[in-house]
Amino acid sequence: MNSQAIVLDLDGTTLTTKKTVNPLLVQYIQSLRKRGLLVLIATGRTINEVNDILPEEFIVDGVVASNGMNIFVGKQQVHKSEIPSATVQYLIEQSIEFGIYHEIYHQDGSKTAKKTSLQSEMTNLNSHKYKHTKWTASIHTNNVEKILFFDDRASLVSKWFEKLQKMQLTHPFAAALSSSDLIDVNGLGATKAAGVSTVLSKLHLDFKNVIAFGDGGNDLPLFQRVGKSVAMKNAREEIQSKADDITTYTNDENGLYHYLYQLFH
Numbered sequence: 182m183n184s185q186a187i188v189l190d191l192d193g194t195t196l197t198t199k200k201t202v203n204p205l206l207v208q209y210i211q212s213l214r215k216r217g218l219l220v221l222i223a224t225g226r227t228i229n230e231v232n233d234i235l236p237e238e239f240i241v242d243g244v245v246a247s248n249g250m251n252i253f254v255g256k257q258q259v260h261k262s263e264i265p266s267a268t269v270q271y272l273i274e275q276s277i278e279f280g281i282y283h284e285i286y287h288q289d290g291s292k293t294a295k296k297t298s299l300q301s302e303m304t305n306l307n308s309h310k311y312k313h314t315k316w317t318a319s320i321h322t323n324n325v326e327k328i329l330f331f332d333d334r335a336s337l338v339s340k341w342f343e344k345l346q347k348m349q350l351t352h353p354f355a356a357a358l359s360s361s362d363l364i365d366v367n368g369l370g371a372t373k374a375a376g377v378s379t380v381l382s383k384l385h386l387d388f389k390n391v392i393a394f395g396d397g398g399n400d401l402p403l404f405q406r407v408g409k410s411v412a413m414k415n416a417r418e419e420i421q422s423k424a425d426d427i428t429t430y431t432n433d434e435n436g437l438y439h440y441l442y443q444l445f446h
Contacts, residue, residue, distance in 0.1 A: 182408045183390050184445075186219035186242075188377055189437070190395035191226055191234070193360070194413050197433050200234060206438040207239050213445060214240070221380055223373040225357070225365040225399050227251065227327060229290040243384070247286070248357065248367045248399050249376030250326040254383045260376070263288060264368045266322035268352050272366065273320045275348070276330055281341045282306065284314060286327040293321040308333045308362035328366040335361040357399035361417065365399055374402035392444075394428075394437060396420060411440060 189195045195202060214220055223245040224231060231246055244253045252260035269285065273295060276283050282300050285293045294300060296316045304311060309331045315321075330345075332338050342364055345356040353369035373395075381388065389408040393400065396416035404410035404423055412424035415431040430436035 182392075184218065184392055184408075185386055185390040186221060186381070186384075186392075187213075187441070188221045188223050188245075188373075188391060188393040188403065188407070189241075190373075190393075190397065190400055191222060191224040191231070193396035193415060193432050194394050195222075195432075195437060196234065202236055202239060203435045203438060206435060206441075207236055209438055209441060211238070211240065213441065214242070216445075218445070219243070219384065219386070221245065221377065223377055223393070223395075223400075223403060224248075225327070225359055225397075227286050227290070228253065243380040245373055245376030245380060247327045247371070248355070248365055248373055249371040249379075250367050251288075252376050252379050254380055259383060260379055261288070262326070262368050262371070264325045264328070264354055264366070266325075268354050269322040269325045269328065270320055271352060272328060272345075272348070272354065275344075276341070279341055279344065281337060282309065282331050284309070284311065284329045284331075285321060285325055286329070287321070288324040288326050291315060293317050295320050306331070306333050326367065330364040330366065331362055333362060338362050338364060357397070359397040359399045372402040373399055374406045377403060378406070394440075396432070413437070 219242040221243040225248050228246040228251050292314045342358050355367050355371050357365045359365045388406045391407045392409045393403045393407040394411045396413040410424045411426045412421040414428045421427050428436040428440045430439050
């Protein structure tokens with residue numbers, strides 16, 4: 182294929198489990214850009230999280246943040262949307278009744294969570310760490326671009342995801358099982374594939390000339406559209422089975438760098 186662009190997931194792909202980027206990968210990505218390859222980020226993270234976690238020298242040509250809720254071509258924002266307030270209220274109320282943890286991400290970069298008998302600032306989970314979260318007595322539903330649901334018990338997360346899939350039939354939102362212990366919820370129709378489609382149209386590129394890398398359930402819609410999909414070695418088996426290829430090394434072994442080097446060297 183005529184590779185004109187690559188799309189990179191962040192967590193579990195570009196980032197190590199310690200949420201860092203290998204300097205060798207940063208350097209090689211920039212060398213590919215100098216050779217004319219466009220580099221896009223497609224992530225469940227908000228744009229504020231993307232800017233906070235990527236090194237300053239990690240320059241890209243576009244970002245699909247919050248699974249397509251916030252889209253940038255270069256540094257220009259070309260799309261922004263939010264989850265309806267009534268939907269946020271309903272989902273959080275249902276999650277509290279179900280007994281699963283939540284965190285609400287607002288477009289101004291703030292994060293809130295309703296303090297309940299289940300969760301509070303004292304909550305200590307392996308799967309997710311509350312950081313800079315404002316604990317509230319009521320549910321804050323304003324300007325929400327993402328909701329996270331999570332628990333250390335993967336079986337509980339799976340059951341909640343099944344319930345969310347049924348709720349999607351009557352309420353306007355999109356849910357993706359990003360990992361076995363984490364669910365991303367965004368606005369109706371928001372997917373990485375839809376977001377990347379917006380970027381590609383602005384850059385006059387076609388999906389057939391794009392390679393996508395990822396490791397989670399929110400990468401699957403994108404895998405179905407691109408010319409080549411590559412799952413990380415550390416991805417769950419059901420993700421690997423939907424990809425055209427699998428990296429030889431994990432994200433903690435700089436697997437993305439090794440794959441790109443073999444492909445473009």
